[in-house]
Amino acid sequence: MKKLNYRADFPILTTQINGEPLTYLDNAATSQKPQAVIDALTHYYTTDNANVHRGVYTLAAKATDQYEAVRDQVAAFLHAARREEVFFTRSATDSLNWVAQTYGDQFVTAGDEIVVTVMEHHSNLVPWQQLAQRKHATLKYIGLTADGQLDLADARRQITAKTKLVAVAHASNVLGVTNPVATIAKLAHAQGAVVVVDGAQAVAHVPVDVQTLDADFYAFSGHKVYGPTGIGVLYGKYALLEQLTPAQFGGEMISDVDWQTTEFAAIPARFEAGTPNIAGVIGLGAALTYLQGVGFDAVQELEQPLTDQLLTGLSQIDGVTVYGPRALADHGPVVAFNLAHLHPHDVATGLDMAGVEVRAGHHCAQPLMRYLKVTATVRASVGFYNNSTDVERFLTALQAVKEFFHV
Ligand SMILES: Cc1ncc(COP(=O)(O)O)c(C=O)c1O
Known part of the structure:
Protein backbone atom coordinates (compact mmCIF):
# COMPACT_ATOMS: atom_id res chain seq x y z
CA MET A 1 0.00 0.00 0.00
CA LYS A 2 1.40 3.39 -1.01
CA LYS A 3 1.38 6.07 1.67
CA LEU A 4 -0.99 8.89 0.82
CA ASN A 5 0.08 11.49 3.33
CA TYR A 6 3.32 13.27 2.61
CA ARG A 7 2.99 16.23 4.95
CA ALA A 8 5.64 15.00 7.37
CA ASP A 9 8.21 15.21 4.55
CA PHE A 10 7.78 19.01 4.38
CA PRO A 11 9.11 20.65 7.58
CA ILE A 12 7.58 24.05 6.84
CA LEU A 13 4.08 22.60 7.08
CA THR A 14 4.39 22.31 10.86
CA THR A 15 5.06 26.04 11.27
CA GLN A 16 2.57 28.77 12.18
CA ILE A 17 1.56 32.02 10.49
CA ASN A 18 -0.08 34.76 12.56
CA GLY A 19 -0.54 32.26 15.39
CA GLU A 20 -2.43 29.83 13.13
CA PRO A 21 -1.23 26.62 11.47
CA LEU A 22 0.29 27.37 8.06
CA THR A 23 -2.24 26.61 5.33
CA TYR A 24 -0.15 26.89 2.19
CA LEU A 25 -2.29 27.24 -0.92
CA ASP A 26 0.12 29.13 -3.17
CA ASN A 27 1.75 26.16 -4.85
CA ALA A 28 1.41 27.72 -8.29
CA ALA A 29 3.81 30.49 -7.17
CA THR A 30 6.30 28.10 -5.63
CA SER A 31 6.14 24.72 -3.95
CA GLN A 32 7.46 23.91 -0.50
CA LYS A 33 10.56 21.74 -0.25
CA PRO A 34 10.72 18.21 1.16
CA GLN A 35 13.44 17.36 3.69
CA ALA A 36 15.10 15.22 0.98
CA VAL A 37 15.80 18.34 -1.10
CA ILE A 38 16.98 20.39 1.89
CA GLY A 293 8.84 8.24 -5.51
CA VAL A 294 5.39 9.70 -4.83
CA GLY A 295 4.35 9.05 -8.46
CA PHE A 296 1.99 11.05 -10.65
CA ASP A 297 -0.88 8.60 -10.01
CA ALA A 298 -0.70 9.43 -6.30
CA VAL A 299 -0.22 13.15 -7.04
CA GLN A 300 -3.45 13.18 -9.03
CA GLU A 301 -5.28 10.95 -6.55
CA LEU A 302 -4.43 13.49 -3.83
CA GLU A 303 -4.86 16.74 -5.76
CA GLN A 304 -8.09 16.03 -7.67
CA PRO A 305 -10.36 15.72 -4.60
CA LEU A 306 -8.83 18.91 -3.17
CA THR A 307 -9.53 20.79 -6.42
CA ASP A 308 -13.06 19.37 -6.35
CA GLN A 309 -13.46 20.50 -2.71
CA LEU A 310 -12.19 23.97 -3.64
CA LEU A 311 -14.50 24.33 -6.66
CA THR A 312 -17.54 22.94 -4.81
CA GLY A 313 -16.88 25.03 -1.69
CA LEU A 314 -16.43 28.22 -3.71
CA SER A 315 -19.61 27.53 -5.71
CA GLN A 316 -21.53 27.46 -2.42
CA ILE A 317 -20.39 30.94 -1.36
CA ASP A 318 -22.65 33.73 -2.62
CA GLY A 319 -20.81 36.39 -4.58
CA VAL A 320 -17.88 34.21 -5.67
CA THR A 321 -16.95 34.17 -9.37
CA VAL A 322 -14.56 31.42 -10.46
CA TYR A 323 -12.53 31.90 -13.66
CA GLY A 324 -11.78 28.97 -15.95
CA PRO A 325 -13.81 25.81 -16.54
CA ARG A 326 -16.35 24.69 -13.95
CA ALA A 327 -16.15 20.96 -14.59
CA LEU A 328 -13.62 19.18 -12.40
CA ALA A 329 -12.60 16.99 -15.34
CA ASP A 330 -11.30 20.11 -17.10
CA HIS A 331 -9.73 21.69 -14.03
CA GLY A 332 -6.21 21.37 -12.68
CA PRO A 333 -5.11 22.33 -9.16
CA VAL A 334 -5.18 26.13 -9.68
CA VAL A 335 -8.41 28.00 -8.88
CA ALA A 336 -8.72 31.75 -9.53
CA PHE A 337 -11.73 33.65 -8.20
CA ASN A 338 -13.11 36.94 -6.97
CA LEU A 339 -15.45 37.67 -4.07
CA ALA A 340 -18.11 40.22 -5.06
CA HIS A 341 -16.57 43.67 -5.47
CA LEU A 342 -13.78 43.09 -2.93
CA HIS A 343 -10.23 43.79 -4.01
CA PRO A 344 -8.29 40.50 -4.18
CA HIS A 345 -5.57 42.02 -1.95
CA ASP A 346 -8.17 42.60 0.80
CA VAL A 347 -9.39 39.02 0.47
CA ALA A 348 -5.84 37.60 0.56
CA THR A 349 -4.91 39.78 3.54
CA GLY A 350 -8.01 38.57 5.40
CA LEU A 351 -7.10 34.95 4.62
CA ASP A 352 -3.51 35.54 5.76
CA MET A 353 -4.78 36.56 9.20
CA ALA A 354 -6.09 32.99 9.47
CA GLY A 355 -2.75 31.53 8.32
CA VAL A 356 -4.10 30.84 4.82
CA GLU A 357 -1.54 31.81 2.17
CA VAL A 358 -2.93 32.47 -1.31
CA ARG A 359 -1.88 34.71 -4.18
CA ALA A 360 -3.75 37.87 -5.14
CA GLY A 361 -3.01 40.06 -8.14
CA HIS A 362 -2.72 39.76 -11.89
CA HIS A 363 -0.59 36.60 -11.64
CA CYS A 364 1.85 37.97 -14.25
CA ALA A 365 -0.90 37.55 -16.83
CA GLN A 366 -2.21 41.07 -17.42
CA PRO A 367 -3.48 40.42 -20.97
CA LEU A 368 -5.53 37.53 -19.54
CA MET A 369 -6.93 39.86 -16.84
CA ARG A 370 -7.92 42.30 -19.61
CA TYR A 371 -9.51 39.42 -21.54
CA LEU A 372 -11.47 38.37 -18.43
CA LYS A 373 -12.34 42.05 -17.77
CA VAL A 374 -10.92 42.03 -14.25
CA THR A 375 -7.90 43.83 -12.80
CA ALA A 376 -6.88 40.96 -10.55
CA THR A 377 -8.07 37.76 -8.89
CA VAL A 378 -7.42 35.67 -5.80
CA ARG A 379 -5.78 32.33 -6.57
CA ALA A 380 -5.70 29.18 -4.45
CA SER A 381 -3.52 26.36 -5.72
CA VAL A 382 -2.96 22.95 -4.17
CA GLY A 383 -0.07 20.51 -4.09
CA PHE A 384 -0.21 16.82 -3.15
CA TYR A 385 0.85 17.62 0.43
CA ASN A 386 -2.26 19.70 1.05
CA ASN A 387 -5.24 18.02 2.68
CA SER A 388 -8.97 18.57 3.09
CA THR A 389 -8.36 20.43 6.39
CA ASP A 390 -6.35 23.02 4.42
CA VAL A 391 -9.27 23.55 2.04
CA GLU A 392 -11.77 23.69 4.93
CA ARG A 393 -9.61 26.30 6.70
CA PHE A 394 -9.48 28.31 3.48
CA LEU A 395 -13.26 28.16 2.97
CA THR A 396 -13.98 29.05 6.62
CA ALA A 397 -11.53 31.97 6.46
CA LEU A 398 -13.15 33.15 3.22
CA GLN A 399 -16.58 33.13 4.89
CA ALA A 400 -15.08 35.23 7.72
CA VAL A 401 -13.68 37.72 5.18
CA LYS A 402 -17.12 37.90 3.55
CA GLU A 403 -18.80 38.61 6.89
CA PHE A 404 -16.15 41.16 7.89
CA PHE A 405 -16.73 43.16 4.70
CA HIS A 406 -20.53 42.64 4.79
CA VAL A 407 -20.74 41.21 1.28
C1 LIG B 1 2.79 29.57 -16.43
C2 LIG B 1 4.07 30.14 -15.91
N1 LIG B 1 5.07 30.35 -16.74
C3 LIG B 1 6.24 30.87 -16.35
C4 LIG B 1 6.44 31.20 -15.03
C5 LIG B 1 7.76 31.79 -14.64
O1 LIG B 1 8.42 30.98 -13.76
P1 LIG B 1 9.76 31.52 -13.06
O2 LIG B 1 9.39 32.79 -12.38
O3 LIG B 1 10.14 30.43 -12.14
O4 LIG B 1 10.74 31.74 -14.15
C6 LIG B 1 5.42 31.01 -14.10
C7 LIG B 1 5.60 31.42 -12.69
O5 LIG B 1 4.67 31.71 -12.00
C8 LIG B 1 4.20 30.45 -14.55
O6 LIG B 1 3.19 30.25 -13.72
Whole structure:
Protein backbone atom coordinates (compact mmCIF):
# COMPACT_ATOMS: atom_id res chain seq x y z
CA MET A 1 0.00 0.00 0.00
CA LYS A 2 1.40 3.39 -1.01
CA LYS A 3 1.38 6.07 1.67
CA LEU A 4 -0.99 8.89 0.82
CA ASN A 5 0.08 11.49 3.33
CA TYR A 6 3.32 13.27 2.61
CA ARG A 7 2.99 16.23 4.95
CA ALA A 8 5.64 15.00 7.37
CA ASP A 9 8.21 15.21 4.55
CA PHE A 10 7.78 19.01 4.38
CA PRO A 11 9.11 20.65 7.58
CA ILE A 12 7.58 24.05 6.84
CA LEU A 13 4.08 22.60 7.08
CA THR A 14 4.39 22.31 10.86
CA THR A 15 5.06 26.04 11.27
CA GLN A 16 2.57 28.77 12.18
CA ILE A 17 1.56 32.02 10.49
CA ASN A 18 -0.08 34.76 12.56
CA GLY A 19 -0.54 32.26 15.39
CA GLU A 20 -2.43 29.83 13.13
CA PRO A 21 -1.23 26.62 11.47
CA LEU A 22 0.29 27.37 8.06
CA THR A 23 -2.24 26.61 5.33
CA TYR A 24 -0.15 26.89 2.19
CA LEU A 25 -2.29 27.24 -0.92
CA ASP A 26 0.12 29.13 -3.17
CA ASN A 27 1.75 26.16 -4.85
CA ALA A 28 1.41 27.72 -8.29
CA ALA A 29 3.81 30.49 -7.17
CA THR A 30 6.30 28.10 -5.63
CA SER A 31 6.14 24.72 -3.95
CA GLN A 32 7.46 23.91 -0.50
CA LYS A 33 10.56 21.74 -0.25
CA PRO A 34 10.72 18.21 1.16
CA GLN A 35 13.44 17.36 3.69
CA ALA A 36 15.10 15.22 0.98
CA VAL A 37 15.80 18.34 -1.10
CA ILE A 38 16.98 20.39 1.89
CA ASP A 39 19.29 17.49 2.87
CA ALA A 40 20.66 17.12 -0.68
CA LEU A 41 21.65 20.80 -0.70
CA THR A 42 23.29 20.57 2.72
CA HIS A 43 25.03 17.31 1.81
CA TYR A 44 26.40 18.75 -1.42
CA TYR A 45 27.87 21.81 0.30
CA THR A 46 29.07 19.76 3.29
CA THR A 47 30.86 16.97 1.47
CA ASP A 48 30.84 17.29 -2.35
CA ASN A 49 31.38 20.96 -3.26
CA ALA A 50 33.73 21.59 -6.19
CA ASN A 51 33.39 23.26 -9.57
CA VAL A 52 32.14 20.97 -12.34
CA HIS A 53 33.66 19.97 -15.67
CA ARG A 54 37.09 21.53 -15.08
CA GLY A 55 38.89 19.85 -12.17
CA VAL A 56 40.94 16.66 -12.61
CA TYR A 57 40.79 15.87 -8.90
CA THR A 58 38.43 13.45 -7.13
CA LEU A 59 36.12 16.02 -5.54
CA ALA A 60 35.56 17.78 -8.87
CA ALA A 61 34.80 14.46 -10.54
CA LYS A 62 32.30 13.68 -7.77
CA ALA A 63 30.50 17.00 -8.26
CA THR A 64 30.57 16.63 -12.06
CA ASP A 65 29.18 13.10 -11.92
CA GLN A 66 26.30 14.23 -9.72
CA TYR A 67 25.58 17.25 -11.93
CA GLU A 68 25.58 15.18 -15.13
CA ALA A 69 23.50 12.43 -13.51
CA VAL A 70 20.74 15.01 -13.01
CA ARG A 71 20.84 15.79 -16.74
CA ASP A 72 20.13 12.08 -17.38
CA GLN A 73 17.39 12.21 -14.77
CA VAL A 74 15.71 15.28 -16.30
CA ALA A 75 15.98 13.79 -19.79
CA ALA A 76 14.19 10.66 -18.51
CA PHE A 77 11.64 12.80 -16.58
CA LEU A 78 10.73 14.64 -19.81
CA HIS A 79 11.08 11.52 -21.98
CA ALA A 80 13.62 13.32 -24.16
CA ALA A 81 15.22 11.27 -26.93
CA ARG A 82 18.76 12.25 -25.85
CA ARG A 83 20.42 13.65 -22.73
CA GLU A 84 22.06 16.38 -24.84
CA GLU A 85 18.61 17.87 -25.45
CA VAL A 86 18.46 19.08 -21.84
CA PHE A 87 20.37 22.00 -20.42
CA PHE A 88 20.19 23.99 -17.23
CA THR A 89 19.17 27.63 -16.93
CA ARG A 90 18.13 29.90 -14.05
CA SER A 91 14.36 29.42 -14.44
CA ALA A 92 11.48 28.92 -16.87
CA THR A 93 11.71 32.65 -17.56
CA ASP A 94 15.40 32.32 -18.42
CA SER A 95 14.70 29.31 -20.67
CA LEU A 96 11.94 31.10 -22.60
CA ASN A 97 14.05 34.25 -23.04
CA TRP A 98 16.87 32.02 -24.27
CA VAL A 99 14.67 30.58 -27.03
CA ALA A 100 13.55 34.08 -28.05
CA GLN A 101 17.15 35.32 -28.13
CA THR A 102 18.57 32.35 -30.03
CA TYR A 103 15.98 30.62 -32.21
CA GLY A 104 13.85 33.78 -32.38
CA ASP A 105 16.66 36.15 -33.28
CA GLN A 106 18.22 33.71 -35.72
CA PHE A 107 15.09 32.53 -37.57
CA VAL A 108 12.21 35.02 -37.20
CA THR A 109 12.23 37.74 -39.86
CA ALA A 110 10.13 40.75 -40.83
CA GLY A 111 6.56 39.85 -41.77
CA ASP A 112 6.60 36.53 -39.87
CA GLU A 113 3.92 35.79 -37.31
CA ILE A 114 4.42 34.63 -33.74
CA VAL A 115 1.33 33.07 -32.14
CA VAL A 116 0.72 32.93 -28.39
CA THR A 117 -2.42 32.41 -26.31
CA VAL A 118 -4.26 35.00 -24.24
CA MET A 119 -3.59 32.97 -21.09
CA GLU A 120 0.22 33.21 -21.20
CA HIS A 121 2.27 34.23 -18.19
CA HIS A 122 4.36 37.33 -18.96
CA SER A 123 7.41 35.03 -19.11
CA ASN A 124 5.97 33.36 -22.20
CA LEU A 125 4.65 36.59 -23.66
CA VAL A 126 6.97 39.57 -23.15
CA PRO A 127 10.00 37.78 -24.74
CA TRP A 128 7.82 37.22 -27.87
CA GLN A 129 6.53 40.81 -27.84
CA GLN A 130 10.12 42.04 -27.68
CA LEU A 131 11.18 39.64 -30.44
CA ALA A 132 8.26 40.78 -32.64
CA GLN A 133 9.34 44.41 -32.11
CA ARG A 134 12.99 43.67 -32.87
CA LYS A 135 12.15 41.73 -36.02
CA HIS A 136 9.07 43.64 -37.26
CA ALA A 137 7.08 40.44 -36.90
CA THR A 138 3.41 40.27 -35.85
CA LEU A 139 2.28 38.88 -32.51
CA LYS A 140 -1.11 37.10 -32.65
CA TYR A 141 -3.27 35.62 -29.90
CA ILE A 142 -5.38 32.48 -29.63
CA GLY A 143 -8.49 33.18 -27.53
CA LEU A 144 -10.60 31.12 -25.14
CA THR A 145 -13.91 29.31 -25.34
CA ALA A 146 -16.82 30.56 -23.21
CA ASP A 147 -15.78 27.93 -20.65
CA GLY A 148 -12.27 29.38 -20.27
CA GLN A 149 -10.42 26.75 -22.28
CA LEU A 150 -8.10 27.25 -25.23
CA ASP A 151 -10.21 27.78 -28.36
CA LEU A 152 -8.88 25.27 -30.89
CA ALA A 153 -11.07 26.67 -33.68
CA ASP A 154 -9.34 30.01 -33.09
CA ALA A 155 -5.95 28.25 -32.99
CA ARG A 156 -6.71 26.91 -36.50
CA ARG A 157 -7.48 30.47 -37.63
CA GLN A 158 -4.44 32.11 -36.04
CA ILE A 159 -1.78 29.56 -37.05
CA THR A 160 -1.12 30.11 -40.75
CA ALA A 161 1.57 29.73 -43.37
CA LYS A 162 3.10 32.97 -42.02
CA THR A 163 3.53 31.53 -38.51
CA LYS A 164 7.16 30.97 -37.52
CA LEU A 165 6.69 30.13 -33.86
CA VAL A 166 3.84 29.18 -31.51
CA ALA A 167 4.32 29.65 -27.74
CA VAL A 168 1.84 28.00 -25.40
CA ALA A 169 1.56 27.17 -21.71
CA HIS A 170 1.23 23.46 -20.98
CA ALA A 171 -0.96 24.46 -18.02
CA SER A 172 -2.34 27.88 -17.11
CA ASN A 173 -1.29 29.58 -13.86
CA VAL A 174 -4.73 31.22 -13.61
CA LEU A 175 -7.45 29.20 -15.35
CA GLY A 176 -6.43 25.77 -14.08
CA VAL A 177 -6.57 24.29 -17.58
CA THR A 178 -4.08 21.95 -19.22
CA ASN A 179 -3.73 22.79 -22.89
CA PRO A 180 -3.83 20.32 -25.81
CA VAL A 181 -0.18 20.90 -26.65
CA ALA A 182 0.08 17.93 -29.05
CA THR A 183 -2.81 19.32 -31.13
CA ILE A 184 -1.25 22.79 -31.18
CA ALA A 185 2.09 21.24 -32.19
CA LYS A 186 0.39 19.41 -35.07
CA LEU A 187 -1.20 22.66 -36.30
CA ALA A 188 2.12 24.52 -35.97
CA HIS A 189 4.23 21.84 -37.63
CA ALA A 190 1.79 21.59 -40.56
CA GLN A 191 2.69 25.24 -41.24
CA GLY A 192 6.42 24.75 -40.68
CA ALA A 193 6.41 26.59 -37.33
CA VAL A 194 8.12 25.51 -34.10
CA VAL A 195 6.31 25.11 -30.77
CA VAL A 196 7.68 26.47 -27.53
CA VAL A 197 5.98 25.04 -24.45
CA ASP A 198 5.98 26.75 -21.06
CA GLY A 199 5.79 23.79 -18.68
CA ALA A 200 6.15 25.82 -15.46
CA GLN A 201 2.68 24.89 -14.16
CA ALA A 202 2.53 21.37 -15.57
CA VAL A 203 5.63 19.51 -14.43
CA ALA A 204 4.59 19.14 -10.78
CA HIS A 205 1.17 17.73 -11.67
CA VAL A 206 1.19 15.68 -14.88
CA PRO A 207 3.75 13.37 -16.48
CA VAL A 208 5.45 15.10 -19.41
CA ASP A 209 6.54 13.35 -22.60
CA VAL A 210 8.10 15.91 -24.91
CA GLN A 211 8.17 13.40 -27.76
CA THR A 212 4.45 12.60 -27.53
CA LEU A 213 3.68 16.32 -27.21
CA ASP A 214 6.08 16.90 -30.13
CA ALA A 215 7.31 20.06 -28.38
CA ASP A 216 10.29 21.70 -30.06
CA PHE A 217 11.26 23.48 -26.84
CA TYR A 218 9.96 22.82 -23.32
CA ALA A 219 10.80 25.04 -20.33
CA PHE A 220 10.29 24.69 -16.58
CA SER A 221 11.54 25.95 -13.20
CA GLY A 222 12.90 23.78 -10.41
CA HIS A 223 11.18 25.68 -7.63
CA LYS A 224 7.63 24.81 -8.75
CA VAL A 225 8.46 21.11 -8.80
CA TYR A 226 9.62 20.88 -5.16
CA GLY A 227 13.21 21.84 -6.00
CA PRO A 228 15.29 24.93 -5.18
CA THR A 229 14.91 28.41 -6.66
CA GLY A 230 17.42 29.65 -9.23
CA ILE A 231 17.45 26.52 -11.34
CA GLY A 232 15.55 25.98 -14.59
CA VAL A 233 15.50 23.56 -17.48
CA LEU A 234 15.25 23.94 -21.21
CA TYR A 235 14.62 20.97 -23.47
CA GLY A 236 15.15 21.48 -27.20
CA LYS A 237 15.04 19.01 -30.08
CA TYR A 238 18.62 18.15 -30.98
CA ALA A 239 18.20 19.01 -34.67
CA LEU A 240 17.09 22.52 -33.66
CA LEU A 241 19.75 23.03 -30.99
CA GLU A 242 22.42 22.10 -33.53
CA GLN A 243 21.43 25.11 -35.65
CA LEU A 244 21.64 27.67 -32.82
CA THR A 245 24.42 30.06 -31.94
CA PRO A 246 24.74 30.39 -28.13
CA ALA A 247 23.32 33.45 -26.39
CA GLN A 248 26.13 33.60 -23.82
CA PHE A 249 29.86 33.07 -24.12
CA GLY A 250 32.56 32.27 -21.58
CA GLY A 251 34.04 29.40 -19.60
CA GLU A 252 33.25 25.77 -20.35
CA MET A 253 31.19 26.43 -23.47
CA ILE A 254 34.22 26.33 -25.78
CA SER A 255 36.39 23.63 -27.28
CA ASP A 256 39.14 25.96 -28.57
CA VAL A 257 39.76 29.70 -28.23
CA ASP A 258 42.22 31.39 -30.55
CA TRP A 259 43.17 35.10 -30.62
CA GLN A 260 40.25 36.09 -32.82
CA THR A 261 37.92 33.12 -33.02
CA THR A 262 36.36 30.39 -30.90
CA GLU A 263 35.12 26.89 -31.56
CA PHE A 264 32.21 26.00 -29.35
CA ALA A 265 31.93 22.90 -27.21
CA ALA A 266 29.45 20.15 -28.10
CA ILE A 267 25.79 20.48 -27.12
CA PRO A 268 24.70 20.93 -24.31
CA ALA A 269 27.91 22.39 -22.77
CA ARG A 270 27.80 24.98 -25.57
CA PHE A 271 24.70 26.45 -23.93
CA GLU A 272 25.91 26.42 -20.31
CA ALA A 273 28.48 29.25 -20.16
CA GLY A 274 30.21 29.84 -16.83
CA THR A 275 29.91 28.04 -13.52
CA PRO A 276 26.37 26.64 -13.37
CA ASN A 277 24.08 26.45 -10.36
CA ILE A 278 25.56 23.11 -9.27
CA ALA A 279 23.75 22.94 -5.94
CA GLY A 280 20.51 23.91 -7.69
CA VAL A 281 20.92 21.09 -10.19
CA ILE A 282 21.63 18.59 -7.42
CA GLY A 283 18.62 19.89 -5.44
CA LEU A 284 16.46 19.55 -8.56
CA GLY A 285 17.64 15.97 -8.95
CA ALA A 286 16.63 15.24 -5.36
CA ALA A 287 13.22 16.88 -5.97
CA LEU A 288 12.56 14.76 -9.06
CA THR A 289 13.65 11.60 -7.24
CA TYR A 290 11.26 12.50 -4.43
CA LEU A 291 8.37 13.33 -6.79
CA GLN A 292 8.86 10.17 -8.80
CA GLY A 293 8.84 8.24 -5.51
CA VAL A 294 5.39 9.70 -4.83
CA GLY A 295 4.35 9.05 -8.46
CA PHE A 296 1.99 11.05 -10.65
CA ASP A 297 -0.88 8.60 -10.01
CA ALA A 298 -0.70 9.43 -6.30
CA VAL A 299 -0.22 13.15 -7.04
CA GLN A 300 -3.45 13.18 -9.03
CA GLU A 301 -5.28 10.95 -6.55
CA LEU A 302 -4.43 13.49 -3.83
CA GLU A 303 -4.86 16.74 -5.76
CA GLN A 304 -8.09 16.03 -7.67
CA PRO A 305 -10.36 15.72 -4.60
CA LEU A 306 -8.83 18.91 -3.17
CA THR A 307 -9.53 20.79 -6.42
CA ASP A 308 -13.06 19.37 -6.35
CA GLN A 309 -13.46 20.50 -2.71
CA LEU A 310 -12.19 23.97 -3.64
CA LEU A 311 -14.50 24.33 -6.66
CA THR A 312 -17.54 22.94 -4.81
CA GLY A 313 -16.88 25.03 -1.69
CA LEU A 314 -16.43 28.22 -3.71
CA SER A 315 -19.61 27.53 -5.71
CA GLN A 316 -21.53 27.46 -2.42
CA ILE A 317 -20.39 30.94 -1.36
CA ASP A 318 -22.65 33.73 -2.62
CA GLY A 319 -20.81 36.39 -4.58
CA VAL A 320 -17.88 34.21 -5.67
CA THR A 321 -16.95 34.17 -9.37
CA VAL A 322 -14.56 31.42 -10.46
CA TYR A 323 -12.53 31.90 -13.66
CA GLY A 324 -11.78 28.97 -15.95
CA PRO A 325 -13.81 25.81 -16.54
CA ARG A 326 -16.35 24.69 -13.95
CA ALA A 327 -16.15 20.96 -14.59
CA LEU A 328 -13.62 19.18 -12.40
CA ALA A 329 -12.60 16.99 -15.34
CA ASP A 330 -11.30 20.11 -17.10
CA HIS A 331 -9.73 21.69 -14.03
CA GLY A 332 -6.21 21.37 -12.68
CA PRO A 333 -5.11 22.33 -9.16
CA VAL A 334 -5.18 26.13 -9.68
CA VAL A 335 -8.41 28.00 -8.88
CA ALA A 336 -8.72 31.75 -9.53
CA PHE A 337 -11.73 33.65 -8.20
CA ASN A 338 -13.11 36.94 -6.97
CA LEU A 339 -15.45 37.67 -4.07
CA ALA A 340 -18.11 40.22 -5.06
CA HIS A 341 -16.57 43.67 -5.47
CA LEU A 342 -13.78 43.09 -2.93
CA HIS A 343 -10.23 43.79 -4.01
CA PRO A 344 -8.29 40.50 -4.18
CA HIS A 345 -5.57 42.02 -1.95
CA ASP A 346 -8.17 42.60 0.80
CA VAL A 347 -9.39 39.02 0.47
CA ALA A 348 -5.84 37.60 0.56
CA THR A 349 -4.91 39.78 3.54
CA GLY A 350 -8.01 38.57 5.40
CA LEU A 351 -7.10 34.95 4.62
CA ASP A 352 -3.51 35.54 5.76
CA MET A 353 -4.78 36.56 9.20
CA ALA A 354 -6.09 32.99 9.47
CA GLY A 355 -2.75 31.53 8.32
CA VAL A 356 -4.10 30.84 4.82
CA GLU A 357 -1.54 31.81 2.17
CA VAL A 358 -2.93 32.47 -1.31
CA ARG A 359 -1.88 34.71 -4.18
CA ALA A 360 -3.75 37.87 -5.14
CA GLY A 361 -3.01 40.06 -8.14
CA HIS A 362 -2.72 39.76 -11.89
CA HIS A 363 -0.59 36.60 -11.64
CA CYS A 364 1.85 37.97 -14.25
CA ALA A 365 -0.90 37.55 -16.83
CA GLN A 366 -2.21 41.07 -17.42
CA PRO A 367 -3.48 40.42 -20.97
CA LEU A 368 -5.53 37.53 -19.54
CA MET A 369 -6.93 39.86 -16.84
CA ARG A 370 -7.92 42.30 -19.61
CA TYR A 371 -9.51 39.42 -21.54
CA LEU A 372 -11.47 38.37 -18.43
CA LYS A 373 -12.34 42.05 -17.77
CA VAL A 374 -10.92 42.03 -14.25
CA THR A 375 -7.90 43.83 -12.80
CA ALA A 376 -6.88 40.96 -10.55
CA THR A 377 -8.07 37.76 -8.89
CA VAL A 378 -7.42 35.67 -5.80
CA ARG A 379 -5.78 32.33 -6.57
CA ALA A 380 -5.70 29.18 -4.45
CA SER A 381 -3.52 26.36 -5.72
CA VAL A 382 -2.96 22.95 -4.17
CA GLY A 383 -0.07 20.51 -4.09
CA PHE A 384 -0.21 16.82 -3.15
CA TYR A 385 0.85 17.62 0.43
CA ASN A 386 -2.26 19.70 1.05
CA ASN A 387 -5.24 18.02 2.68
CA SER A 388 -8.97 18.57 3.09
CA THR A 389 -8.36 20.43 6.39
CA ASP A 390 -6.35 23.02 4.42
CA VAL A 391 -9.27 23.55 2.04
CA GLU A 392 -11.77 23.69 4.93
CA ARG A 393 -9.61 26.30 6.70
CA PHE A 394 -9.48 28.31 3.48
CA LEU A 395 -13.26 28.16 2.97
CA THR A 396 -13.98 29.05 6.62
CA ALA A 397 -11.53 31.97 6.46
CA LEU A 398 -13.15 33.15 3.22
CA GLN A 399 -16.58 33.13 4.89
CA ALA A 400 -15.08 35.23 7.72
CA VAL A 401 -13.68 37.72 5.18
CA LYS A 402 -17.12 37.90 3.55
CA GLU A 403 -18.80 38.61 6.89
CA PHE A 404 -16.15 41.16 7.89
CA PHE A 405 -16.73 43.16 4.70
CA HIS A 406 -20.53 42.64 4.79
CA VAL A 407 -20.74 41.21 1.28
C1 LIG B 1 2.79 29.57 -16.43
C2 LIG B 1 4.07 30.14 -15.91
N1 LIG B 1 5.07 30.35 -16.74
C3 LIG B 1 6.24 30.87 -16.35
C4 LIG B 1 6.44 31.20 -15.03
C5 LIG B 1 7.76 31.79 -14.64
O1 LIG B 1 8.42 30.98 -13.76
P1 LIG B 1 9.76 31.52 -13.06
O2 LIG B 1 9.39 32.79 -12.38
O3 LIG B 1 10.14 30.43 -12.14
O4 LIG B 1 10.74 31.74 -14.15
C6 LIG B 1 5.42 31.01 -14.10
C7 LIG B 1 5.60 31.42 -12.69
O5 LIG B 1 4.67 31.71 -12.00
C8 LIG B 1 4.20 30.45 -14.55
O6 LIG B 1 3.19 30.25 -13.72
